[in-house]
Structure formats: C-alpha cells, structure tokens
Amino acid sequence: MTVHEIDRRLGAHIAADELPGLAWLVAIGDDVTTGAIGHLDAAGTTPVRTDTIFRISSMTKPLTAVATSILIDDGVLDPAEPVDALLPELADRRVLANPAAELTDTVPANRPITVDDLLTFRLGWGMDFADFAPTPLDAAWNDLELGWGPPTPARMPAPNTWLARLGTLPLRYQPGERWLYHVGASVLGLLVARAAGRPLSEFLADRVLRPLGMADTGFSVPAEKLARFSPHYAEIDGARTVFDPVDGQWSTPPAFEGGGDGLVSTLADYHRFARMLRDGGALDGTRILSERAVTAMTTNHLTPEQLARGGPSPDGSAGWGYGVGVQLRDLPDGPRAGAYGWAGGLGSIWSTDGPVIAILLTDQSWGSAGPPPVFATFERILGELARTADPL
Known part of the structure; x- marks a missing residue:
C-alpha cells in the first residue's frame, strides 16, 4: 500500500465533507509515515499539519493506566489492594439493589474497590454499553456535575470536591462484577495523584512525557503553541458547530485533570508512547515500564461471562x-x-497490531451513533497493513 493510497482513501471522507480535517500516522517497525488532510477551520483556510495538536479524549486512558502501572512497578501500589487508604471517600460502599433502583434501595458492597478494579473498569460505576436507559443514578450523577458525555475540563469541580461528591452515591454494580466504561480512569487519575503526592500532570510529565520526549502532550495548550492547536467541531442538529475553539477549555490548565479524557497530543508524541508499549516498556534506551507491566496492560482481564454482559465492543x-x-x-x-x-x-483512534502502529487524529467529535465512516476506513487500512507488514 502506498502513501498516496492512504491519503486517497482517507481524503475521500474529507471530500465528502464528513469532517473538516485529520492527521494520520502509520509505523511498520521503524518505518514511519505521516499525512495530513483537510483544514482546521470550517472556512477551509488553515490546513491541518502533521504537528497539529488535537484533543485526544479517551486516548488519555492508556496514559493514566501507564502512570498507575509505574506506581505498581515502584511498589507504591498493588493491584489487589483496596483503594480505601488513599481514597477514603470510596470506603464502605453501598450498592444499588438493581441498576435501575432508587438511590436509597441499596445493599452493602461485598468487598472494597481495588486498584485492579479501577484499571479494569470493574469498580461498579460507569457507562453500561449494553443498556443506555436512564436511571436515578444517572440523574444524580448529572445533578452533582460529575461529568457525563464529552469532556468539559473547565466545567469540572476540583478533584477533592469531585471525589467527595462521588462518594455520596451508591455503586451501580458490586466491585469486580461488571465492566463499565470511563469512570475507572477518572478515579485512577486521582489515585495516582494521591499515591504520588503530586498532581497527575506532574507525575505524568516526570515519569512518562519528558522521558519519552512527548513535548506537546498535556492537559492544556500553552499560549506559544495555540497556533498549532485545532478548534474542535461537533454535529448538532445536523449542522457542524464549534464544540471548543482554540482559546477555549484547553487553553488554560484545568482544576480537574481528567485521567479518562483530558489530554491533548500530536501524532509524533502518541507514536512515541505507542512505540514504548510495543517495544516492551522502553524507548531509545529509556525504560518506562517493566515488561511484566506491559503484558498486564495489553492482556484481556475480563471473564467470558463479563464480556457476554457487555464489554468494550458490541x-x-x-x-x-x-x-x-x-x-x-x-x-x-x-x-x-x-x-x-x-x-x-x-x-x-490508535491501534498496535504486531509491528504496525496506526494513529488517526481528527477535529470533529463522533456522532451519537458512534464513529464516523473514516474510522472504519482507517481500521481496514490497519488490518491490510498488519497482514502484510510491508514498508509503505
């Protein structure tokens, strides 16, 4: 497959006005190829570049898991240990008698929430991909402004306030029972900060970002880099609307550093992170994680029963x-x-398949029905490349 072919297939979605712009990277071993198509602005005057800074939302989750895994390597955390000592707000949990029950209809938790529960998203809170019917817990979550839906870092409460509010709610499921999306990563970010004795951003910068040379990754974009930052769009009522401008919510450091969705990054930065994992936890002679930690990160932890009840893919x-x-x-x-x-x-989106690393960054949110068609095209390209692993 040629670079021209990748540009042609991805560019067809830009030509169809499905989204304003995108940047892509494909690495096969040490052979790295990048491209940029379309524009940052709806008027089509500012082209996307391969060094454009994008909001990566849930691609933050793997970095938070790496930060947690570093603390496990260091002996500061143990996957099997309860989080109660560091997060006392989450001790002595009550659990809803059933997921749709009123908040007062609860039973005691069978056991405490563990570090492993947070890492595997089995703590008992989160989005149920198998059932989106609204519940009293969802309503309370929104009333407490705990964050549900697209990331809004400037509107989130300070970490201790967020955790105190969270601690007033019962769990949806027993700890360890079900995979539920997102909330585990938000709580992990706070756990890392308390375990390390400093903000998540500082720990990430010291132990992950600087050692890997990820100079453009963080929870906000400094003023001198805003010229490389993309505005972000969403489809609302059938019209493309600015979700966040360049000088919007990511232009200043947030009070709440969202371990699940708060980071910005670039193709080059995220590629260095992905290379580190692909190469067993080290990059260019700098070790970030033990090989054992990488294996734990990249091995499925969900049981067949849990997958049958609703997991990461429909x-x-x-x-x-x-x-x-x-x-x-x-x-x-x-x-x-x-x-x-x-x-x-x-x-x-990012995927590592054998020697192949593929990253796609765009300036438009997914729709309510899921990712736009360009993502299916990109995954097909990845699959074709992974099956041949021929240099571009």
Whole structure:
C-alpha cells in the first residue's frame, strides 16, 4: 500500500465533507509515515499539519493506566489492594439493589474497590454499553456535575470536591462484577495523584512525557503553541458547530485533570508512547515500564461471562486490559487477535497490531451513533497493513 493510497482513501471522507480535517500516522517497525488532510477551520483556510495538536479524549486512558502501572512497578501500589487508604471517600460502599433502583434501595458492597478494579473498569460505576436507559443514578450523577458525555475540563469541580461528591452515591454494580466504561480512569487519575503526592500532570510529565520526549502532550495548550492547536467541531442538529475553539477549555490548565479524557497530543508524541508499549516498556534506551507491566496492560482481564454482559465492543470481539482495549479475535476488515489500543469520542483512534502502529487524529467529535465512516476506513487500512507488514 502506498502513501498516496492512504491519503486517497482517507481524503475521500474529507471530500465528502464528513469532517473538516485529520492527521494520520502509520509505523511498520521503524518505518514511519505521516499525512495530513483537510483544514482546521470550517472556512477551509488553515490546513491541518502533521504537528497539529488535537484533543485526544479517551486516548488519555492508556496514559493514566501507564502512570498507575509505574506506581505498581515502584511498589507504591498493588493491584489487589483496596483503594480505601488513599481514597477514603470510596470506603464502605453501598450498592444499588438493581441498576435501575432508587438511590436509597441499596445493599452493602461485598468487598472494597481495588486498584485492579479501577484499571479494569470493574469498580461498579460507569457507562453500561449494553443498556443506555436512564436511571436515578444517572440523574444524580448529572445533578452533582460529575461529568457525563464529552469532556468539559473547565466545567469540572476540583478533584477533592469531585471525589467527595462521588462518594455520596451508591455503586451501580458490586466491585469486580461488571465492566463499565470511563469512570475507572477518572478515579485512577486521582489515585495516582494521591499515591504520588503530586498532581497527575506532574507525575505524568516526570515519569512518562519528558522521558519519552512527548513535548506537546498535556492537559492544556500553552499560549506559544495555540497556533498549532485545532478548534474542535461537533454535529448538532445536523449542522457542524464549534464544540471548543482554540482559546477555549484547553487553553488554560484545568482544576480537574481528567485521567479518562483530558489530554491533548500530536501524532509524533502518541507514536512515541505507542512505540514504548510495543517495544516492551522502553524507548531509545529509556525504560518506562517493566515488561511484566506491559503484558498486564495489553492482556484481556475480563471473564467470558463479563464480556457476554457487555464489554468494550458490541460484538464481543474485544476485551479489556489495563486502560486499553484488547482484540480477542481477528476482524475480517480490521485488527487481528492480540492487537490493542483505544479510541476517543472527540475523534481519535490508535491501534498496535504486531509491528504496525496506526494513529488517526481528527477535529470533529463522533456522532451519537458512534464513529464516523473514516474510522472504519482507517481500521481496514490497519488490518491490510498488519497482514502484510510491508514498508509503505
């Protein structure tokens, strides 16, 4: 497959006005190729570049899992230990008698929430991909402004306030019972901060970002880099609308550093992160994680019963490691069994399949029905490349 072919197939979605612009990266071993198509602005005057900074939303989750795994490597955290000592707000949990019950209809938790529960998203809170029917817990979540839906860092309460509010709510399911999306990563960010004795951003910068040379990744974009930052769009009532401008919510450091969805990054930065994982936890002679930690991150932890009740993919083809989705079987038009990665609802996706790393960053959110067609095209490209692993 040629670079021109990738540009042609992805560019067709820009030409169809499905989204304003995108940047892509494909690495096969040490052979790295990038491209940028379309524009940052709806008027079509500012082209996307390969060094454009994008909001990566849920592609933040793998970095938070790496930060947690570093603390496990350091002996500061243990996956099996309860989080009560560091997060006392979450001790002595009550659990809803059933997921749709009133908040007062509860039973005691069978056991405490553990670090492993947070990493595997089995703490008992989160989005149920198998059932989106509104519940009293959802209403209370919104009333407490705990964050549900697209990331809004400037509107989130300070970490201790957020955690105190969270602690007033019962769990939806017993700890360890079900995979539920997102909330585990938000709580992990706070756990890392308390375990490290400093903000999540500082720990990430010291132990992950600077050692890997990820100079453009963080929870906000400094003024001197805003010229490379993309505005972000969403489809609302059939019209493309600015969700967040360049000088919007990511232009200043947030009070709440969202471990599940708060980071911005670039193709080059995220590629360095992905290379580190692909190469067993080290990059260019700098070790970030032990090989054991990488294996734990990229191995499915969900049971067949949990996958049957609702996991990361509707068809059950993907499980969950620590902060990443793990492919359990080959997809005919996509990644193979053993591939891992994750995507972000603000329009981003990363996958590592054998020697192949593929990253797509865009400036438009997914719709309510899921990712736009360009993502299916990108996954087909990844699948074709992974099956041949020929240089571009």
